[in-house]
Amino acid sequence: MSKVLLIAEHDGSTLNASTAKVVACARQIDGAEIDVVVLAESAASVAAEAAALESVKRVLTVENAANKTAIAAVLAPQIVALADGYSHIFGPSTTFGKDLMPRVAALLGVNQISDVMSVEGTHVFKRPIYAGNAVVTVEAPADSILVATVRTASYQAVDGGNSAVVESVDVNVELPTHTRFIELQAGSSDRPDLQTAAKVVSGGRALASAENFDLILTLADKLGAAVGASRAAVDAGYVPNEMQVGQTGKIIAPDLYIAIGISGAIQHVTGIKDAGTIVAINKDEEAPIFEVADIGLVADLFKVVPELIDAL
Amino acid sequence: MDKILVGLKRVVDYNVRVRVKTDGSGVETDGVKMSINPFDEIALEEALRIKERGAATEVIVVSIGSAESQQQLRTGLAMGADRAILIQTDDSIDALSRARALLEIANREDPGLIILGKQAIDDDNNQTGQMLAALWGRPQATSASKVELDGTHARVTREVDIGLEIIDVDLPAVLTVDLRMNEPRYVKLPDIMKAKKKPLEEVPLADIGIDPSPSLKETLFEPPAERQKGVMVDDAQGLLAALKDKGLV
Numbered sequence A: 001m002s003k004v005l006l007i008a009e010h011d012g013s014t015l016n017a018s019t020a021k022v023v024a025c026a027r028q029i030d031g032a033e034i035d036v037v038v039l040a041e042s043a044a045s046v047a048a049e050a051a052a053l054e055s056v057k058r059v060l061t062v063e064n065a066a067n068k069t070a071i072a073a074v075l076a077p078q079i080v081a082l083a084d085g086y087s088h089i090f091g092p093s094t095t096f097g098k099d100l101m102p103r104v105a106a107l108l109g110v111n112q113i114s115d116v117m118s119v120e121g122t123h124v125f126k127r128p129i130y131a132g133n134a135v136v137t138v139e140a141p142a143d144s145i146l147v148a149t150v151r152t153a154s155y156q157a158v159d160g161g162n163s164a165v166v167e168s169v170d171v172n173v174e175l176p177t178h179t180r181f182i183e184l185q186a187g188s189s190d191r192p193d194l195q196t197a198a199k200v201v202s203g204g205r206a207l208a209s210a211e212n213f214d215l216i217l218t219l220a221d222k223l224g225a226a227v228g229a230s231r232a233a234v235d236a237g238y239v240p241n242e243m244q245v246g247q248t249g250k251i252i253a254p255d256l257y258i259a260i261g262i263s264g265a266i267q268h269v270t271g272i273k274d275a276g277t278i279v280a281i282n283k284d285e286e287a288p289i290f291e292v293a294d295i296g297l298v299a300d301l302f303k304v305v306p307e308l309i310d311a312l
Numbered sequence B: 001m002d003k004i005l006v007g008l009k010r011v012v013d014y015n016v017r018v019r020v021k022t023d024g025s026g027v028e029t030d031g032v033k034m035s036i037n038p039f040d041e042i043a044l045e046e047a048l049r050i051k052e053r054g055a056a057t058e059v060i061v062v063s064i065g066s067a068e069s070q071q072q073l074r075t076g077l078a079m080g081a082d083r084a085i086l087i088q089t090d091d092s093i094d095a096l097s098r099a100r101a102l103l104e105i106a107n108r109e110d111p112g113l114i115i116l117g118k119q120a121i122d123d124d125n126n127q128t129g130q131m132l133a134a135l136w137g138r139p140q141a142t143s144a145s146k147v148e149l150d151g152t153h154a155r156v157t158r159e160v161d162i163g164l165e166i167i168d169v170d171l172p173a174v175l176t177v178d179l180r181m182n183e184p185r186y187v188k189l190p191d192i193m194k195a196k197k198k199p200l201e202e203v204p205l206a207d208i209g210i211d212p213s214p215s216l217k218e219t220l221f222e223p224p225a226e227r228q229k230g231v232m233v234d235d236a237q238g239l240l241a242a243l244k245d246k247g248l249v
């Protein structure tokens, strides 16, 4: 039987949406029994959310002032201390999981499977490589613990309504003090979250300035959409880094993705391959974005975006 | 600080549209342009800038791979690294073994900072730096876009999903860099000539006691699922009509 320990991502008070997607992946492992661990300063509210997730058997809480913010070097030894008896340890392939899980794997002396996109067997998974230009099937040894991160865009969150038991556990390991959290500079926005939004409008280099990028923001607001951007738009400073979509930014799967003035480089496209409908607006009919677009419009964005805003 | 260690991985150039071999045994790399992993180039640039500010005395570039990785190390030397180490193996080795190999070099060289790219654009793993930091028992600062050194510690800005996170780490530490850390310099011809005279040491992987056999088996390579060909519309109205048709607006 497979026993999966899943590391909850949270901000100290609420569970991140990625966790319910990792559960969706983990429960595809034959006979999986799923425990979620919440490492926090005070875990109650996050644990309650995790306990509500379908298919979760137990929620373990590890409360410690050192867990107030997620520092990989602090969390990893605690997870390792809990690992005994588990066949798999899963986390999300978000910046939280990417930072933490390889540290856990190394302390356990095993490799990690990054970005699991499908479960093919208890120890066999598929994952994308080369910016999504290839998919590789990876088999891990069955006789050692398996550490993986889950590509959340490949999974739909499991439903709530469960009431798994919540147990507080003590972990007695020495925690390092060599890493200190200073601050988080989070963009304050009333817009939907890019990683979970049903609709996303993204702008690229063609916007040419932060002021012009307001066109994208206005269109997004009309549609109730989140806002994304290409690397070029972020590098140029039109928008902050957390809006970057792609191989090295966010991998997303909205129902609707509208790419405006974005050429469609492979590094960008790999971030939107699982979108329901892709719309491209670009003045160059040869732009590679049209190869992946469901609906394409060859036009000057400065003409058609205001028209769209007016018509909505 | 004395030394900074920088990892350079030889990868298929980011402009190449990678194709899967028809027999599913791997991706086509014959005759394909190879380069330094773009993130590693940024890592090296940062190390050079730290040295040029006088905060370090030596920059050492390390690569793990076949003899061909010498090309990337030479480029690193031409950019300004002082010396290079090639941990030589013809086997494809996994992230944990890479981290173990780098740890051996770290133990030997005792650097104040190890800078790597946050991920390699071939396997897209995003693991090696974190694993190395764990094995070394030192802090990690991943996806870094800014680093400020202050004697015995470093203040690092990290690109995270909700914005920017600032952490403070004791040195020595492992840093993995993101795209916006800096823009790497171009290599000039005279520097390429000079680089030929800089030391490049070769260390066989077996000599540092690392078993190259990967614990993860890659059994099949496939092309990704294709998206279906779409439709073109003529104007904003046409676009809105198409979206309404699909129930999206």
Ligand SMILES: Cc1cc2nc3c(=O)[nH]c(=O)nc-3n(C[C@H](O)[C@H](O)[C@H](O)COP(=O)(O)OP(=O)(O)OC[C@H]3O[C@@H](n4cnc5c(N)ncnc54)[C@H](O)[C@@H]3O)c2cc1C
Pocket (backbone or CB within 6 Å): A203, A204, A205, A206, A229, A230, A231, A232, A233, A244, A245, A246, A247, A248, A249, A250, A260, A261, A262, A263, A264, A265, A266, A267, A268, A281, A282, A283, A284, A287, A299, A300, A301, A302, B014, B038, B039, B121
């Ligand atoms: C290691 C690495 C990682 C990367 N990771 C990412 C990533 O995660 N995400 C990402 O996005 N990129 C990433 N990139 C960069 C990627 O290769 C491209 O450079 C980038 O996506 C280009 O952004 P863009 O499409 O906005 O700009 P461009 O490629 O310059 O395209 C601009 C487009 O706008 C169109 N245009 C211009 N004016 C108008 C107008 N008035 N109306 C309509 N259309 C117009 C042009 O025809 C063009 O197609 C990465 C690159 C590397 C090397």
